[in-house]
Amino acid sequence: ADTPVSPADVYGAHKAAAEKLVRASSLEWVILRLGGVLTVDPGSYMKLDNLYLEQLLPIDGRLQTVDVRDVARAFAAATKADAVGETLLIGGDDSHRLLQGDVGPAMAAAMGLVGGLPIGLKGNPGRGDDWFNTDWMDTARAQEVLGHQHHSWPDMLVETANKAGFVRPLLRAAAPLAKEIL
Numbered sequence: 001a002d003t004p005v006s007p008a009d010v011y012g013a014h015k016a017a018a019e020k021l022v023r024a025s026s027l028e029w030v031i032l033r034l035g036g037v038l039t040v041d042p043g044s045y046m047k048l049d050n051l052y053l054e055q056l057l058p059i060d061g062r063l064q065t066v067d068v069r070d071v072a073r074a075f076a077a078a079t080k081a082d083a084v085g086e087t088l089l090i091g092g093d094d095s096h097r098l099l100q101g102d103v104g105p106a107m108a109a110a111m112g113l114v115g116g117l118p119i120g121l122k123g124n125p126g127r128g129d130d131w132f133n134t135d136w137m138d139t140a141r142a143q144e145v146l147g148h149q150h151h152s153w154p155d156m157l158v159e160t161a162n163k164a165g166f167v168r169p170l171l172r173a174a175a176p177l178a179k180e181i182l
Helices: 008-026 048-056 069-078 100-111 139-144 155-163 167-181
Strands: 030-034 036-038 062-067 086-090 097-098
Touching: 008 030, 008 167, 030 069, 036 069, 036 086, 048 100, 062 069, 062 100, 062 155, 086 139, 097 100, 100 155, 100 167, 155 167
Parallel strands: 030 086, 036 062
Antiparallel strands: 062 097
């Protein structure tokens, strides 16, 4: 949370500017910096834009995911917590420390699309613009204050598989075609 920010795009610059405004205000504040927010709702992942974005991100980039329900829990707890004037990193437990290239295929497999996504490319450590700016987070302080981590990555995959229901065998059969098309 104390690492200086260095935005590489407009989105990040807006977030940094918003944090600066919040810190400078006379109000009591808590800043929550979110990891990669995911849901167990299979329908959320079956969008071409999501699949396209997934293939643009370097597969060896480190990503700390978090269940959207744990984010909601963190926001609710932050209004009551003794964390005024703090920046808290909101990510899932240690099971959510993943590589970008493992997230999409694991979620796709949970829905039945085993082997249905093409393998992406690694980032280039020699070029800063060949990486998507995510990393693993030290969420200990946020968990201590907010108690928000309740859904592990393996549990999310099981729940996603259960919610996919009867669609799983259909997607499993379509996986080779999906990979070819994608």
